[in-house]
Amino acid sequence: QPQLQESGPGLLKPSETLSLTCTVSGGSVRSSSFFWGWIRQSPGKGLEWIGTIYYTGNTYNNPSLEGRVTMSVDTSRNQFSLMLSSVTAADTAVYYCARNLAYRGTYYVPFDSWGQGILVTVSS
Amino acid sequence: DIVMTQSPDSLTVSLGERATVNCKSSQSVLHSFNNQNCVAWYRQRPGQPPQLLIYWASTRDSGAPDRFSGSGSGTDFSLTISSLQAEDVAIYYCQQYCDAPFTFGPGTKLDIK
Numbered sequence: 001q002p003q004l005q006e007s008g009p010g011l012l013k014p015s016e017t018l019s020l021t022c023t024v025s026g027g028s029v030r031s032s033s034f035f036w037g038w039i040r041q042s043p044g045k046g047l048e049w050i051g052t053i054y055y056t057g058n059t060y061n062n063p064s065l066e067g068r069v070t071m072s073v074d075t076s077r078n079q080f081s082l083m084l085s086s087v088t089a090a091d092t093a094v095y096y097c098a099r100n101l102a103y104r105g106t107y108y109v110p111f112d113s114w115g116q117g118i119l120v121t122v123s124s
Numbered sequence: 125d126i127v128m129t130q131s132p133d134s135l136t137v138s139l140g141e142r143a144t145v146n147c148k149s150s151q152s153v154l155h156s157f158n159n160q161n162c163v164a165w166y167r168q169r170p171g172q173p174p175q176l177l178i179y180w181a182s183t184r185d186s187g188a189p190d191r192f193s194g195s196g197s198g199t200d201f202s203l204t205i206s207s208l209q210a211e212d213v214a215i216y217y218c219q220q221y222c223d224a225p226f227t228f229g230p231g232t233k234l235d236i237k
Contacts, residue, residue: 001187047174047217047228062225064125096173104157108221110164112185114173 002027004097004115012122018084022097022115023077030055030075035100035107038071038082041117042093052100052107053080060107087122094119126150126220128229138237143205145232147218152198155180155222162222165194165203168231169214178203210236 008020022036029036038050051061053071061069070083084091095118098111127150137143147163155162161181166174176185178194181201191206205212213236218229 046230047219049224049226049228060224064225098173106157108155108157108162108224110176110179110219110221111174112176114175117173 001113002099004099004113006095006097006115006118008118008120010119010121012087012120013124014088014122015086016122018082018087018091018095018120018122020082020095020097020118020120021079022081023079024099025078027099028075029073029078029080033102035102035109036073036080037098037100037107037111039096039098039111039114040091040093041096042090044090045093048093050082050084050095054107089122092120092122125225126153126223126227128218128220128227130216130218130229130232132232133230134233134235136235136237137205137208139210140207143208143212143234145203145216145218145234147196147201147203147229149199149201149220153220153222161197161201162220163194163196163201164219164221165192166217166219167212167214168217169211174217205234208234208236 003025037052053059059071068085073080097115099113100109103109131146153162163181165178168174177188182194215231
């Protein structure tokens with residue numbers, strides 16, 4: 001199993017942009033066998049899928065986040081990243097990066113490896 | 125969006141006894157490629173990320189102990205722990221992955237009696 005590790009600021013002010021990176025070891029983000037995703041967990045909303053990215057740069061987002069999400073992949077650093085703009089207190093959560101094993105070329109599969117998560121707090 | 129609900133909210137079971145968690149989807153969750161049910165179960169121990177236990181409703185992940193089993197079809201699914209161990213104290217979540225956005229149930233908290 002690969003190791004995934006989230007990194008980024010843990011405290012933001014309202015209206016700022018959340019920026020997180022997931023570093024993958026023991027596996028390659030360039031592999032065509034995997035998709036890479038972001039999920040967050042808050043006491044109020046439980047587990048929420050944010051989006052998924054493929055090594056080609058193709059992205060799939062949760063419409064509930066209303067176009068605030070940008071994801072990217074850096075194959076040279078074996079990392080993928082999440083940006084969430086215009087954050088509010090409602091975006092306070094533990095953010096996880098995770099892996100999907102592609103099924104027939106699709107990302108309609110569960111998350112089989114997860115990072116430890118990073119707590120992001122939005123507060124003025 | 126497909127809504128996943130779980131019951132009960134919490135469960136207390138004695139060590140070595142059987143525990144069952146239920147999950148219901150607001151609509152059928154059949155994968156268009158293989159006609160299997162796109163339901164996964166995760167265990168989340170305190171302070172840890174979720175761990176995949178079951179996918180395709182009844183296929184055990186390679187890292188999951190064999191005391192875990194999944195069943196169900198259509199809109200009703202279950203996770204069963206055949207003999208509860210101390211390390212199974214956790215919150216259990218179901219998830220559907222047939223239809224984006226992927227959605228999770230609210231969780232069932234399992235404690236030892």
